[in-house]
Amino acid sequence: MKRQQKHESRAELVGTFSYLDDVLSCIRRLKESHWTIEHVYSPVPSHDIQALLSSGTSSIRYFTFIGGTLGVLFGLALAAYAHLQWELITGGKPFLAWIPFFVIAFECCILFGVIATLIGLSIMTRLPCLRLSEVYDARFSQDRFGIHVSCDETEQEIVSELLSEAGAEEVRKVTRGNKNA
Amino acid sequence: MRIQDYATVDREVLKALFKPGRVYYLLLGLCIAGILLGTVCEIYQFSAGMGVTGLMHPVMWGIYLISFVFWIGIAHSGTLISAILYLFRARWRTSVARSAEAMTVFALMAAGIFPVVHLGRVWIFYWLIPYPNPMNVWPNFQSPLMFDFVAVNTYLAASCLFWFTGLVPDLAVVRDRTAGIRRRIYGFLSLGWTGSHRQWRHYGWSYLLLAGLATPLVISVHSIVSWDFALAVIPGYHSTIFAPYFVAGAILSGLSMVLVLVIPVRRIFGFEDLIPLETLESIAKMIIFMSLIIGYSYLVESFMAWYSGNIFERDTYLWRAIGHYAPQFWIMVFFNAVVPLAFFIKRVRTNLTCLFIIALLVNIGMWYERFVIIVGSIAHDFIPYAWGIYSPNWVELGLMVGSFSIFFLLFLLFVKFAPVISIAEVKEGMKPPTRNGYREEKPKRN
Numbered sequence: 311m312k313r314q315q316k317h318e319s320r321a322e323l324v325g326t327f328s329y330l331d332d333v334l335s336c337i338r339r340l341k342e343s344h345w346t347i348e349h350v351y352s353p354v355p356s357h358d359i360q361a362l363l364s365s366g367t368s369s370i371r372y373f374t375f376i377g378g379t380l381g382v383l384f385g386l387a388l389a390a391y392a393h394l395q396w397e398l399i400t401g402g403k404p405f406l407a408w409i410p411f412f413v414i415a416f417e418c419c420i421l422f423g424v425i426a427t428l429i430g431l432s433i434m435t436r437l438p439c440l441r442l443s444e445v446y447d448a449r450f451s452q453d454r455f456g457i458h459v460s461c462d463e464t465e466q467e468i469v470s471e472l473l474s475e476a477g478a479e480e481v482r483k484v485t486r487g488n489k490n491a
Numbered sequence: 492m493r494i495q496d497y498a499t500v501d502r503e504v505l506k507a508l509f510k511p512g513r514v515y516y517l518l519l520g521l522c523i524a525g526i527l528l529g530t531v532c533e534i535y536q537f538s539a540g541m542g543v544t545g546l547m548h549p550v551m552w553g554i555y556l557i558s559f560v561f562w563i564g565i566a567h568s569g570t571l572i573s574a575i576l577y578l579f580r581a582r583w584r585t586s587v588a589r590s591a592e593a594m595t596v597f598a599l600m601a602a603g604i605f606p607v608v609h610l611g612r613v614w615i616f617y618w619l620i621p622y623p624n625p626m627n628v629w630p631n632f633q634s635p636l637m638f639d640f641v642a643v644n645t646y647l648a649a650s651c652l653f654w655f656t657g658l659v660p661d662l663a664v665v666r667d668r669t670a671g672i673r674r675r676i677y678g679f680l681s682l683g684w685t686g687s688h689r690q691w692r693h694y695g696w697s698y699l700l701l702a703g704l705a706t707p708l709v710i711s712v713h714s715i716v717s718w719d720f721a722l723a724v725i726p727g728y729h730s731t732i733f734a735p736y737f738v739a740g741a742i743l744s745g746l747s748m749v750l751v752l753v754i755p756v757r758r759i760f761g762f763e764d765l766i767p768l769e770t771l772e773s774i775a776k777m778i779i780f781m782s783l784i785i786g787y788s789y790l791v792e793s794f795m796a797w798y799s800g801n802i803f804e805r806d807t808y809l810w811r812a813i814g815h816y817a818p819q820f821w822i823m824v825f826f827n828a829v830v831p832l833a834f835f836i837k838r839v840r841t842n843l844t845c846l847f848i849i850a851l852l853v854n855i856g857m858w859y860e861r862f863v864i865i866v867g868s869i870a871h872d873f874i875p876y877a878w879g880i881y882s883p884n885w886v887e888l889g890l891m892v893g894s895f896s897i898f899f900l901l902f903l904l905f906v907k908f909a910p911v912i913s914i915a916e917v918k919e920g921m922k923p924p925t926r927n928g929y930r931e932e933k934p935k936r937n
Contacts, residue, residue: 329926354918355691368696392629421645431697439683448667453497
């Protein structure tokens with residue numbers, strides 16, 4: 311109940327921009343204020359936007375490292391286990407021939423690393439998300455930028471004015487009720 | 492038309508997804524006919540046994556292995572262009588990377604047919620999969636054939652996932668430009684992508700990591716395929732040069748196939764502004780480089796056969812040049828090591844007809860290279876009793892035609908249902924829309 315009340319007292323606004331420099335100056339102004347920048351939408355990745363939002367490096371690399379390490383261990387373990395089941399000397403090589411097993415381990419490292427990276431991507435981006443948020447505008451994938459800001463209900467007008475002054479060609483209030491992807 | 496803004500990029504790339512013309516349906520029909528031919532051949536072989544093929548002692552590896560190695564080779568250049576050149580920040584790759592990566596995925600699918608088909612007892616193919624079973628049967632992980640199974644499947648999985656990851660933002664673009672059932676399907680495939688700053692940050696890192704993971708596969712997978720032969724003792728197979736030799740050949744054939752695919756696509760869909768001639772010229776320059784490596788490999792192989800003093804090795808290499816398969820050998824040498832050198836002439840490498848014809852000839856030459864290596868060596872190994880001549884018959888050729896048909900069918904479907912050019916990457920390479928002009932802030936150094 312308290313959470314719902316808190317949510318109801320917050321307003322969410324989305325400003326739609328045509329120019330990247332307008333977006334950057336708006337982000338700078340919002341950062342100086344106490345309002346929260348929820349999302350910044352763009353049709354392309356922008357290093358300038360990432361730098362202003364202090365995004366830093368992604369933690370997906372940890373997923374990749376863990377996946378790759380598990381892959382190497384799995385590959386070696388699988389090959390060793392399979393050969394220990396029969397203990398046959400094949401091609402003049404010992405039961406546990408680590409050089410050919412390295413090939414299996416290497417390939418498993420890559421495979422597990424790739425899968426782990428995508429699991430990390432899915433977790434960090436919260437995809438798949440089959441219902442598009444009301445915040446999203448189809449123009450964001452074409453040639454428009456969007457800034458999604460949350461503020462108190464009472465400050466809506468001020469934030470809306472700030473977005474317009476920064477160059478937003480459209481400012482709309484978000485009303486919740488999911489739309490389909 | 493010059494591509495000046497983001498909206499034009501969308502419009503130009505997505506126009507290929509419109510309702511196709513009659514030529515498209517004709518090509519589709521031809522591909523389906525080819526697949527039916529391949530299916531008939533396989534059903535016949537499956538029911539009557541491997542004896543219906545031209546395979547016979549001593550040549551037990553023929554068209555099927557040639558096709559397998561050929562398609563795996565084709566796949567490598569796709570990953571080279573989309574992953575390795577991405578890491579090197581080669582801007583020219585942007586407009587062809589998507590098609591190249593699609594080529595990789597489809598080539599791997601075509602290649603995957605052959606290890607199954609040439610088994611004979613196709614129904615026990617699953618014994619290659621290492622899983623616990625009541626018979627306690629496990630594959631021999633020391634065998635290069637098992638390396639192959641693991642490597643090719645890893646490459647297929649990694650390529651599919653890498654390709655799909657790159658497609659997600661572009662599928663969102665298509666979702667937002669369509670309506671009805673198409674919108675729902677593309678919406679599902681785009682996973683709900685919105686292009687928020689968080690998504691782009693993690694996506695950028697993921698793509699970089701995936702490119703880094705795919706890069707060693709370009710070297711390792713075809714090296715492993717080459718060890719199917721190099722780990723045998725047959726003269727002509729048992730050579731330490733095989734790994735780099737095969738990888739270089741794979742990249743050469745793959746780059747040529749990229750040209751064979753991209754030149755018609757560029758012409759038919761009017762992508763001249765998106766895929767400039769300089770991109771095709773860059774591919775031609777890479778073909779020169781790979782061709783020189785291949786030419787060097789041919790010389791070194793022959794030199795080492797003589798220098799080794801091994802009479803069997805010497806005889807095998809001599810027989811390649813003057814024996815029963817001499818025409819195939821000289822086609823291989825001429826098409827792979829001589830013809831591509833024409834790209835040294837700027838007029839040749841900037842002429843679309845020359846680019847296309849030379850690329851086709853290189854693909855033919857590379858197919859013959861696999862023929863000369865695989866068949867030419869086992870047809871003439873240690874002792875005269877073990878010599879024999881192999882001629883492929885209609886069953887094998889039909890299956891090969893089927894594999895080409897599958898490849899081109901998948902590419903035709905890709906062209907119609909997915910953006911052929913990476914929209915997000917092309918936009919990223921353009922100057923962003925600015926009101927007053929700005930200079931990108933460089934990170935401050937302490």
